Amino acid sequence: MKIAIIGSGAREHAIYEKLSQHIDPKQIFALPGNGGISNCVSIDITYPEEVKKYCVKNRVGMVIIGPEEPLANGVVDLFSETSIMVVGPNKNSAQLESSKSFAKKFMKDLGIPTPDYREFTSFEEALPQINALQGNLVLKYDGLAGGKGVYVCSSIEEVEESYAELKKRYGDGFTFIVEKKLKGEELTLIGVMDGETIKLFPPCKDYKRLNDGDSGPNTGGMGAYLPYKISEEVMKKIEDDIVTPTMKGIKDRGLGYKGFLYFGIIITEKGPRLLEYNVRLGDPEAQVILSSMKSNFLTLLESCFNGTLREQNIEFANGYSTALVITSGGYPFSFRTGFEITGLNQISTDISVFHSGTQKKGKNQLLTTAGRIFTLVAKGETLEESVQKVYQAAKKIHFKKIAYRKDIGKL
Ligand code: GLY
Numbered sequence: 001m002k003i004a005i006i007g008s009g010a011r012e013h014a015i016y017e018k019l020s021q022h023i024d025p026k027q028i029f030a031l032p033g034n035g036g037i038s039n040c041v042s043i044d045i046t047y048p049e050e051v052k053k054y055c056v057k058n059r060v061g062m063v064i065i066g067p068e069e070p071l072a073n074g075v076v077d078l079f080s081e082t083s084i085m086v087v088g089p090n091k092n093s094a095q096l097e098s099s100k101s102f103a104k105k106f107m108k109d110l111g112i113p114t115p116d117y118r119e120f121t122s123f124e125e126a127l128p129q130i131n132a133l134q135g136n137l138v139l140k141y142d143g144l145a146g147g148k149g150v151y152v153c154s155s156i157e158e159v160e161e162s163y164a165e166l167k168k169r170y171g172d173g174f175t176f177i178v179e180k181k182l183k184g185e186e187l188t189l190i191g192v193m194d195g196e197t198i199k200l201f202p203p204c205k206d207y208k209r210l211n212d213g214d215s216g217p218n219t220g221g222m223g224a225y226l227p228y229k230i231s232e233e234v235m236k237k238i239e240d241d242i243v244t245p246t247m248k249g250i251k252d253r254g255l256g257y258k259g260f261l262y263f264g265i266i267i268t269e270k271g272p273r274l275l276e277y278n279v280r281l282g283d284p285e286a287q288v289i290l291s292s293m294k295s296n297f298l299t300l301l302e303s304c305f306n307g308t309l310r311e312q313n314i315e316f317a318n319g320y321s322t323a324l325v326i327t328s329g330g331y332p333f334s335f336r337t338g339f340e341i342t343g344l345n346q347i348s349t350d351i352s353v354f355h356s357g358t359q360k361k362g363k364n365q366l367l368t369t370a371g372r373i374f375t376l377v378a379k380g381e382t383l384e385e386s387v388q389k390v391y392q393a394a395k396k397i398h399f400k401k402i403a404y405r406k407d408i409g410k411l
Contacts, residue, residue, distance in 0.1 A: 003298075004055050005030045006045050006075070007066025010325075010354035010375035011283035013037055015064055015297075017352070018290040022298040029060075035366055036355025036374075048075035055084055062301065063087065065259070068280055072098035072144055076259075085305045088259040089279045093250070096261075096277040100140045100149075100177050103277050110245040114274045117179040122172075123163050129178050135159050141166050142175035147208070147220035148332055152181065184268040186275070187228045188285050189238065191263075194304040195256050198247055199314055202227040202292075203235075204285045205409075210332065212407045219332045220372060223408030225322040225383060226288040230267070238265060238272045246277075258304045284323040284375045287354050291377045292321045322386040322409045323377045324394055328357070329401035331371030339400040341366045341373070346396040351389065352377040368399055383409055 003019060005012050005028065013036050019028050025038060031051060033040030043050050048070060055063055063079065065071055065088035074091035088094075095102040107114040115138070120126040130137065135156035141149030151162035166174065188206045191198040205228040210216035230238075242263060250257050262278035262285075281289070290297065294315040303309040328335035337357070344366070347353060354377065357370025376393050380386030387409035394404060 001027065001061035002059060003028045003062045003064065004041075004051075004058075004060045005033075005064045005066060006051060006070055008032050008034045008356065009066060009283050009372065010356040011281055011286040012066040013354040013356070014287045014290045014352070014375075014377075015066065015281075017354070018293065018297045022296055029058075034355045035358030035360045035369075036353070045070050045075075046073065048073050048078050051075055052078045052082075055079075056082060060084060064301070066280065066283075068094070068097050068144055068278065071279055085302070086258075087301055087304065089255070089257045089261075093255040093257045094279050097279045098144050100142050100276070101175060104177065106249060107274055110249045112242055112245050112274050113271065115180045115182050117177050119175060119177050121175050123160075123167075126176075126178055130156060130159050133178070133180060136181045138177075138179040138181050139163065139166075140177040140179060141170065142177065145169075147218060150218050152218070154181075182266050182268050182273060184266040184273075186264065186266045187230065188224070188282055189243075189263045189265060190260055190281060190285060190289065191243070192260050192300060192304065192309070193247070193250075194258055194307070194309040196251065197310045198243060198261065199300075199309060199312060200239075200243070201289045201314065202316055203230060204228055204282070204288055206282060206285055207405060207408055210405075212405055214411070217332060221282065221284050222325045222327075222405045223323055224282075224284045224288050225320055225386065225409045226285075226292055227316075227320070234267060234272060238263075242272060242274050284325055287323045287352070287375045287377050288321040291323075291352050291379065292316045317379065319379055319381045320383045320386040321377055321379050322383065322390045323375050324390045324404055324408050325372060326374040326376065326394060326397060327403050328368055328371050328373060329403040331403065335371050336401065337368050337370065339368045341368060341397065341399045343396040343398045347376075347393045348389075350379070351393040353393075373399070373402075 029039045030037045031041045031043045062085040071094040076086050076088045076090045079086045139151040139162050153159045188204045191200040204226045207223040260281045264276040354375045356372040359369045378386045378389035
C-alpha cells in the first residue's frame with residue numbers, strides 16, 4: 001500500500017520514519033516533505049484538490065494529514081467519495097481547532113471544565129472584561145494563526161500590545177476570545193480515534209514559549225518530553241471530565257472523526273481544565289510519541305478504518321524521550337534562511353534527527369529554509385539522561401544564527 005504524508009515539518013518526518021519500520025520506505029511519500037525525507041513530492045498543500053489529484057492518480061491507499069491548515073480547508077471531505085483511508089477529521093470537526101469560539105462552545109455545551117471566557121469583535125467592547133481581570137488573561141485569536149494567535153498576558157499594557165499585533169495581522173473586526181488565566185502545570189494528552197473509541201498516548205510536557213524560563217512569545221513548540229508523570233487520580237479525572245464527554249459530543253453530533261485529537265490541559269488547584277483542542281498530532285509531541293512507540297503504527301492507523309481500534313493495545317518503551325527544537329535566530333518573527341548546516345554526521349546514531357526547515361543542495365549540502373530547522377530526540381532511562389543526550393547532540397550542529405532553548409526537560 002502506498003502512503004502519502006501531508007506536511008513538511010519534523011512531525012511529518014517522524015511519521016515517515018515510524019512507518020518506514022513497517023513498510024518499504026519507497027511506498028511512503030511526503031507532500032511536500034523536507035530535506036530529511038527521501039520521497040518528497042512538490043505540491044502546494046494549501047490546495048486540497050491538488051493533494052487529492054496526486055493521491056488518486058498514484059493509487060495511494062492511506063493519507064495522513066500532519067498540519068491543521070489542510071484539515072481546516074476540508075481536505076478530508078474531498079476524499080469522501082474515494083476508498084482512500086484518510087487519517088484526519090473532516091472540515092466540520094476541524095473547527096475544534098480552527099475556531100476557538102466553536103471549541104469553547106462545544107466544551108461548555110458538554111460541561112467540560114474549561115476557563116471562563118467571553119467572545120468579542122472589538123477592543124472597546126472587551127475593555128470592561130480586560131479591566132475586570134486586570135489584564136491577567138489569555139487573548140486568543142479565533143482562527144488559525146500557526147501557533148501565534150495566543151497571548152498569555154499579565155497586565156493591561158500587555159493585552160493592548162497583543163491586541164495591536166493581532167490587529168496589524170488581521171485588520172479591524174476579527175473575532176477573539178478573552179479567557180481567564182489559570183495557574184497550574186500544563187500538559188498535552190493526544191489520542192487516536194475511530195469515531196467510537198479513543199486510545200490515549202502517554203501525557204507529554206510541551207514547551208510553547210520561545211525563551212528559557214517559559215518567557216517570550218508563544219511558538220509552534222520549542223521542546224517536549226514524555227512521559228509527563230501525573231497521578232492515577234488526576235488521569236482518571238481527565239478521562240472522566242474531559243476525554244469521555246468529548247467522545248460523547250463527537251458521537252452525538254455524528255462527526256465521524258477518524259484521526260488524532262489533542263487535548264491541551266492545565267492542572268489547577270481545582271482539578272484539570274481543558275485549554276484547547278487540536279485536531280492533529282502536536283509538534284514536537286509527535287516526535288517523542290512516535291520515537292517511544294513500540295507498537296505497529298500502521299496497524300494502529302488501519303484499525304481506525306477497519307473497526308478494530310478498541311482491540312488495540314498500544315505499547316511504549318520504558319524510560320523517557322526528550323525533544324529539542326532547533327530554530328533560526330529570530331523565529332517566530334523574522335529570520336534569515338539559506339545558511340549551510342554542518343555537523344549532522346557527528347551526532348550519535350541513537351539520536352533521532354527529524355528535519356523541518358531544511359533543503360538539500362547538490363550532493364552534500366544542506367541549507368536552512370525556515371524558522372524551525374530540526375527536532376532532535378534522545379531517549380534515556382531517566383529524564384535527566386535523555387535531556388543530557390539531546391543537548392550533547394545539539395552542540396554538534398552548526399549554522400549561522402542557530403537558536404534553541406537551554407532548559408527543556410529542566411523545568
Ligand atoms: N506543540 C503544540 C502544537 O502542536 O500545537
